[in-house]
Amino acid sequence: MKLYDGGRAPNPRRVRIFLAEKGIEVPLVQVDIGKLEQKGTEFSRINPLQQVPALELDDGAIITESIAICRYFEELHPEPALFGRGALGTALVEMWQRRVEFHLLQGVQYVFRHTHPAMKEMEVPQVPAWAEATRPRVLSFLRLLDRELAGRPFIAGEEFSVADITALVAVQFMKPARIDMPEGLAHLERWYNSVAARPSASA
Amino acid sequence: MKLYDGGRAPNPRRVRIFLAEKGIEVPLVQVDIGKLEQKGTEFSRINPLQQVPALELDDGAIITESIAICRYFEELHPEPALFGRGALGTALVEMWQRRVEFHLLQGVQYVFRHTHPAMKEMEVPQVPAWAEATRPRVLSFLRLLDRELAGRPFIAGEEFSVADITALVAVQFMKPARIDMPEGLAHLERWYNSVAARPSASA
Known part of the structure; x- marks a missing residue:
């Protein structure tokens, strides 16, 4: 393998x-x-x-x-379960993994690919207007995540899951995409500090 | 419920x-x-x-x-299994469901949302250049699907799966998106006729 x-x-x-x-x-x-x-x-x-x-x-x-x-x-290798447990738990991880992927990770990637000079050869054609249409949606989703994280430790519930992995990678990719984290998102910041401190984050 | x-x-x-x-x-x-x-x-x-x-x-x-x-x-309700069976079968359904979703369904939706006059209030702003950048990728993915379907009956293998559902819906949504099916994709056409004839397709 x-x-x-x-x-x-x-x-x-x-x-x-x-x-x-x-x-x-x-x-x-x-x-x-x-x-x-x-x-x-x-x-x-x-x-x-x-x-x-x-x-x-x-x-x-x-x-x-x-x-x-x-x-x-x-x-x-089912343990630790990173795709949720039981019908509802599994569905909620899938739901959040998808929400984070479509509204955050993909959004950040679009901004990066359609604005960054280094992407000129990879993303043909670059469509800067698409990046600009996407940027406010990314910020809006970050605010939604902040409200959600007021009530639970991780993106999809009480346990760390693959949705947290997608969100961590997306938030860290905001830097090369030149998207600033909005201020005042205390719950999101607490979540970020906790997942970025896990040993896996350096992988 | x-x-x-x-x-x-x-x-x-x-x-x-x-x-x-x-x-x-x-x-x-x-x-x-x-x-x-x-x-x-x-x-x-x-x-x-x-x-x-x-x-x-x-x-x-x-x-x-x-x-x-x-x-x-x-x-x-595990039967009939629509997300695959076993580690590899499950992974291949997930792979194809995602490939079809990202490269076909989402592409067709982008073309629809960013060009159709009826979407002016829903998709703000419409970015026609994004639709035009997406359209050739949709056509290219349809050709890839055609090559893949030369060797098996369904998108992800020998059995009908959720990947076929996503693909069926995407192909049918090409009509309102005003994307014509390229000619000469005989394997894709055979697949389409078979899945569109299932009773579930009218749901």
Whole structure:
């Protein structure tokens, strides 16, 4: 088994943090995103969508999509449960993981890709108007998260979950995207300090 | 239990098709998207993100996000399995459901929202350049799906899954989005005819 990794990019980081929380070690193969290696012929055979991460099993089967890779490991190593427990718990983790992914992580990525000079070759065409339409929605979602976190320690409830991983990676990706955290979001700040202090956050 | 539904919109349809495949009946409450009822005060208390569908349980718990609602029912009624079986099967359904959602359904929705005159009040601001950047990616993903479907009956493998539901809804939403299906995609056409003929497709 080997994991095609992509350094500091948000999606590869999600999988590494997930594996660290589970205590699982998987051999990494670095794909150099800076050199657009994920768009080369060799990696396109592994993932025709030219995105990292990708997990290659010993029989050659390929799993792409960070959350799909995480779910594979959740099935093999159920503890600690990072996708929730029971029908309602599982649904609420899925709901929050998706809310955070669509409204925060994807939003931050759009702002980054459509405004950052370093993304000119990767994101063709850049559409700055799309970044500007997205930015206020990101800020609005951060305020919603702050209100939610007033009532519970983690994004999806009482336990740390994959939704916290997506949110952590998204908040940290606001820096290269040049989005400032709004002031006065005390609950979100408390949550952030707690998840960023976990050993997995350095994975 | 009641399901806040939204008529012909893609996400409410995904849940209704899923329930039909499972043979589950849930009382529906119609939310009038045409009148922007999902953005009103009453529905915003149910889902602050102002999106349908939403499932309200008898104890008042709310689950939003179509795929989270589907997963709730999968946990309660595992057969027929629509999220895959076993670690690899589950991961591959998740992978394909996500690929189809991000590269096809979301793309078609972006084209619709950012070009259709009827969406002027709902999508503010409309960014036509974003729709135009998205359109060729949708077509490219349809070609990829066609190549994949040369080797298997359904999107994620030998069995019908939630990935087929997302893909069916996305392909049918190409019509209001005014995206023509590229010609010559025989495998995709065979797949489409087979899933659109299932009784669940009229849900």
